[in-house]
Amino acid sequence: MAYASDDPRAALAAKQAAADPHAPIAAPEYYDFSALGPDEVSAAGSRTWIIRGQNVVLLYTRAVPGERLARDGQHDEYVVVLPHDDAKVVIESGGTTESVTGKSIAIVPPGDSAITVESATDIVRLFTPHNDDLARRARNADSYAAPHPRVALLEEWPEPAGGDRLRVYSGIGEIERSPDRLGRIFRSRAFMVNFLYHYDGPRDATKLSPHDHADFEQISLAVSGEFEHHIRTPWTKSRMAWREDEHVRIGSPSVAIIPPPTVHTTEASGHGRNQLLDIFAGPRRDFSAKRGWVLNAADYPEPDDLEVR
Numbered sequence: 001m002a003y004a005s006d007d008p009r010a011a012l013a014a015k016q017a018a019a020d021p022h023a024p025i026a027a028p029e030y031y032d033f034s035a036l037g038p039d040e041v042s043a044a045g046s047r048t049w050i051i052r053g054q055n056v057v058l059l060y061t062r063a064v065p066g067e068r069l070a071r072d073g074q075h076d077e078y079v080v081v082l083p084h085d086d087a088k089v090v091i092e093s094g095g096t097t098e099s100v101t102g103k104s105i106a107i108v109p110p111g112d113s114a115i116t117v118e119s120a121t122d123i124v125r126l127f128t129p130h131n132d133d134l135a136r137r138a139r140n141a142d143s144y145a146a147p148h149p150r151v152a153l154l155e156e157w158p159e160p161a162g163g164d165r166l167r168v169y170s171g172i173g174e175i176e177r178s179p180d181r182l183g184r185i186f187r188s189r190a191f192m193v194n195f196l197y198h199y200d201g202p203r204d205a206t207k208l209s210p211h212d213h214a215d216f217e218q219i220s221l222a223v224s225g226e227f228e229h230h231i232r233t234p235w236t237k238s239r240m241a242w243r244e245d246e247h248v249r250i251g252s253p254s255v256a257i258i259p260p261p262t263v264h265t266t267e268a269s270g271h272g273r274n275q276l277l278d279i280f281a282g283p284r285r286d287f288s289a290k291r292g293w294v295l296n297a298a299d300y301p302e303p304d305d306l307e308v309r
Helices: none
Strands: 029-032 047-052 057-063 068-074 078-082 088-093 096-101 104-108 111-117 121-127 167-169 185-187 191-195 218-224 227-232 246-250 254-258 263-268 273-281
Touching (some): 029 246, 057 218, 078 191, 263 273
Antiparallel strands (some): 057 121, 104 167, 185 191, 191 273, 218 254, 218 273
């Protein structure tokens, strides 16, 4: 579907072909953590919800001061997102220690690591499903007992420039808007996170952006405010597979898993500050092909066959 002419996505390259255009279309999933009990509660009292997509396992933690979130012998990178201004943590990895405050993204290399929490705040961690100890604990693990055929399987991108090390991207809240760029995009080998700009009050209902993806899921993570997810499942030849349009209003923190090739748009609906992050696994080729869109592109190279313009 076409974007409005003033939407930066209007100039994106054409979509890739679907992974399997004849396969069944998965149903969207919604998880409102403000209304759901946590999947685990630590001894210190931090609460964590665990949700997965085909290529990502997302842990959302309402962390208390003094909490230590450790990973021993981690075999691949993972991503840490601090979505709020009140964040104050210390990340240790590979002999490096970094104090991180405010809205930030950190990419943690393989090996032993730990996050020590110094202020009550929310912490998001993104892991690949190769971490079976986490994937099997996701409350929707049964949804992915078999791969979704419409979703391309994860292929990690090239190794980071200069090798594996802890990388921290702070000051995200100070990155100014640009009409030539969509949000604030960062990528790792396996993930892409778009830290979208917030809406103060509801989004203009005459300026929505319904669109679809050919072969990847979108994980929309609401970290403050309220949103309404509008999702339409395309008709297939079998009327038995048709679904009514969905208009799901949800609070925060919450996750919506939007499968391909559903037509979707998300409308900020709360009267306060509404903040959304979009998560993709692996990195989007169309976003990465736009020069200047990925803010840490120098650290995480594109595949050789991707032409950046």
